Amino acid sequence: MLYIFIFALAFILFDQGSKYYIVEKMTLGQSSEIISNFFSITSHRNRGAAWGILQDSRLFFLAVTVLFLAILLYYVYNRKNILTKFDILTFSLIMGGAIGNFIDRLIRHEVVDFLDFRIFSYDFPIFNLADCYICIGVVFLLIKIYKEEN
Numbered sequence: 344m345l346y347i348f349i350f351a352l353a354f355i356l357f358d359q360g361s362k363y364y365i366v367e368k369m370t371l372g373q374s375s376e377i378i379s380n381f382f383s384i385t386s387h388r389n390r391g392a393a394w395g396i397l398q399d400s401r402l403f404f405l406a407v408t409v410l411f412l413a414i415l416l417y418y419v420y421n422r423k424n425i426l427t428k429f430d431i432l433t434f435s436l437i438m439g440g441a442i443g444n445f446i447d448r449l450i451r452h453e454v455v456d457f458l459d460f461r462i463f464s465y466d467f468p469i470f471n472l473a474d475c476y477i478c479i480g481v482v483f484l485l486i487k488i489y490k491e492e493n
Contacts, residue, residue: 344423346431347438354439358472359446362455374459385459387469394468401448408445412438433487436480443473
């Protein structure tokens with residue numbers, strides 16, 4: 344379990360460091376194009392969840408995150424002797440991402456987003472590294488579940 348905490352901490356630090364840089368170096372709404380018509384760094388804030396749903400539901404998200412982390416820790420603790428390296432990475436990503444956005448909601452009262460993609464003329468909602476960690480971790484979790492079922 345120690346490895347999960349170490350890797351999760353590394354993910355949290357990288358997430359929070361990137362958000363700190365955006366807050367300190369860019370004004371809200373400022374954008375810097377990295378790859379023409381595809382990827383920009385854009386300073387954005389989100390008071391909701393993915394795609395801006397449930398705006399101004401900060402206390403709800405804080406409570407759900409605490410409950411989710413408690414369940415995740417309980418699950419991991421009960422399987423600590425049979426966790427694979429893949430499991431450690433999976434749960435570290437999910438935990439690091441959840442805590443990264445939790446810190447934003449707790450301290451800033453909103454989540455700092457900055458990864459801005461335009462894919463086939465669709466302007467994808469702006470997101471952050473913590474969101475990436477959660478999504479990758481969930482995909483890994485689905486792979487784990489699929490492999491265990493077969």
